[in-house]
Amino acid sequence: MPIICKFQFPEDxxxxxxxxxxxxxxxxxxxxxGQAKVRTSAAYYxxxxxxxxxxxxxxxxxxxxxxxxxxxxxxxxxxGLMIRQLGEDKFTVDRISSDKEPASNERR
Numbered sequence: 001m002p003i004i005c006k007f008q009f010p011e012d013x014x015x016x017x018x019x020x021x022x023x024x025x026x027x028x029x030x031x032x033x034g035q036a037k038v039r040t041s042a043a044y045y046x047x048x049x050x051x052x053x054x055x056x057x058x059x060x061x062x063x064x065x066x067x068x069x070x071x072x073x074x075x076x077x078x079x080g081l082m083i084r085q086l087g088e089d090k091f092t093v094d095r096i097s098s099d100k101e102p103a104s105n106e107r108r
Contacts, residue, residue, distance in 0.1 A: 003097045005075040007062040015060055018046060025077035033070050041070035
């Protein structure tokens with residue numbers, strides 16, 4: 001069952017800034033878990049929020065799969081970097097879990 005930490009950033013936060021801080025969080029995680037473990041366990045995604053997605057403000061969003069210890073560590077380091085460099089009120093983070101069980105014919 002995937003668990004995701006979804007980060008929402010306003011328009012004035014640069015994509016390269018987000019990507020570089022996420023890369024730093026991944027490198028820090030490699031120091032703890034090893035490069036091979038991070039490479040096989042980490043999953044993330046960064047995207048722009050379009051104006052057509054009216055329920056969300058414009059800006060960037062990032063999602064990190066925290067279903068594993070590796071993903072949890074990446075999310076914790078990334079959150080700490082964002083708090084330190086942007087401030088707590090400059091972004092939001094929500095933990096989203098999927099309660100949907102795969103159907104018997106779906107691959108796991």
